[in-house]
Structure formats: C-alpha cells, structure tokens
Amino acid sequence: MSLVNGLPAHILLVHFVVVLVPLTALALVACAIWPRAARRMGVVLPVLALVTLVSVPLTTQAGEWLEGHVAGNALVHRHAELGDGLLPWAGGLFLLSAAVWWATGRTAGSGSGASGTTRRSGVPVRVAAAVLSLAVAAGAVVDVYRIGDSGAKAAWQDGFAKTASGGGDDH
Incomplete structure (x- = not known):
C-alpha cells in the first residue's frame, strides 16, 4: 500500500495505530483488573486487540514505502527504527487480551455457587x-508516544516558522 487518495498511506494509517494502541491498552488493563468489565466487553476485547495488531504491520509497511520516497535523514531513520519495535508490544496486547477473555469466560461459568477456596485460588x-497487562499496556503506550514524537520531529523539522509570517489572521 502506497497512496490513498493521493496521500501516503502511512500518514492515514498511523492515526489508527495512535488511537487503537492506547484504547486496547486501556481496555486490557480494565478487563484484567475488573473481571466484570471483561465479562461486559466479552469477545470485543480480543477482537479490538486483533485489529490493533493487524494495523501495526500495515502502518509500518506503508511507512517503509514512504521512507523510500522522502529525503532520508537521521530523524526519518530513527522514526523508522522505532516503528519497527511496536509489533511485539501489539502482539503482547493481543495475547494478553485473548488470555483475559478466555480466563474470564472460564470463570464466568462458576457463578456465585463457586466455593471461597476456588475464588481465592484464582x-x-x-x-x-493485571500486573503483566499493566506492564505491556504501559510499554505499548510509551512506545507509541516515542514513535509518534520521532515521526513528528522528522516531518516538521524546519517545516514551519517560529513566528507568524503575517499572512494569516493570528487573533
């Protein structure tokens, strides 16, 4: 995938990643901490994580295409390197989301008749x-921030004036 409606696909796809990774991370943590939230979300949690996981390589592939079509510099190279590191985090979000969903489904059947010993053992x-979900969610969100920050620096380095040009209305 290279262009969408005349724009580099990466510029459009990156918005999915920037929204989906933190959203998936938040949903995972909520479901891992509160089983009731996991029961309410149901299969939506792993499906959301799967969509997130699929969006990452699509975005990085489009980014590699774009990298080949812009003037290369250290900032662009750094952004591309950081972008390549997001897939394991997205994979972790998916695996943990699937595990939380699966585990919640298995314990939901025990209902209120479960013994106190069974509940305590869980x-x-x-x-x-919850701890693992928090760690992976935090890692994924921090990585998305770092990638986005490096991409913004690569795209906007020397691309604007620090003072208004006087041509627009700045009131």
Missing part, C-alpha cells in the same frame, strides 16, 4: 494477569 492468577 486471585494470584488475576493479580499476575
């Missing part, structure tokens, strides 16, 4: 899932 697993 607490360490839930705590571990």
Whole structure:
C-alpha cells in the first residue's frame, strides 16, 4: 500500500495505530483488573486487540514505502527504527487480551455457587494477569508516544516558522 487518495498511506494509517494502541491498552488493563468489565466487553476485547495488531504491520509497511520516497535523514531513520519495535508490544496486547477473555469466560461459568477456596485460588492468577497487562499496556503506550514524537520531529523539522509570517489572521 502506497497512496490513498493521493496521500501516503502511512500518514492515514498511523492515526489508527495512535488511537487503537492506547484504547486496547486501556481496555486490557480494565478487563484484567475488573473481571466484570471483561465479562461486559466479552469477545470485543480480543477482537479490538486483533485489529490493533493487524494495523501495526500495515502502518509500518506503508511507512517503509514512504521512507523510500522522502529525503532520508537521521530523524526519518530513527522514526523508522522505532516503528519497527511496536509489533511485539501489539502482539503482547493481543495475547494478553485473548488470555483475559478466555480466563474470564472460564470463570464466568462458576457463578456465585463457586466455593471461597476456588475464588481465592484464582486471585494470584488475576493479580499476575493485571500486573503483566499493566506492564505491556504501559510499554505499548510509551512506545507509541516515542514513535509518534520521532515521526513528528522528522516531518516538521524546519517545516514551519517560529513566528507568524503575517499572512494569516493570528487573533
């Protein structure tokens, strides 16, 4: 994928990643911490994470095409390097989302008739899932920020004047 309506596809696809990664991270953490939220979201959680996972390589492939069609510099190269590191984070979001969804579905069947011992034995697993989800979610969001920051610097470096040119209305 190279161009969409005359614009580089990367410029359009990146908006999906910038929205979907933090949204998926937030949903994962909420579902890992609150099983009730996971039950309410149901299969939407892993489907959202799958869409996020698929959007990352589409965006990076479009970015590689764009990198080949712009004047290369250190900022563009750094942005491309950082972008290549997002896929493992997105994969982690997907795997954990699928695991939280699966585990919530398995425990939902036990209902209120489950013994206190069964519920207590699941607490360490839930705590571990919540901690791991928090770590992966934070890593993914921080990585998206770093990639976006480097992309903005690469795109806008020397691309604007620090003072108004006087041609527009700045009131």
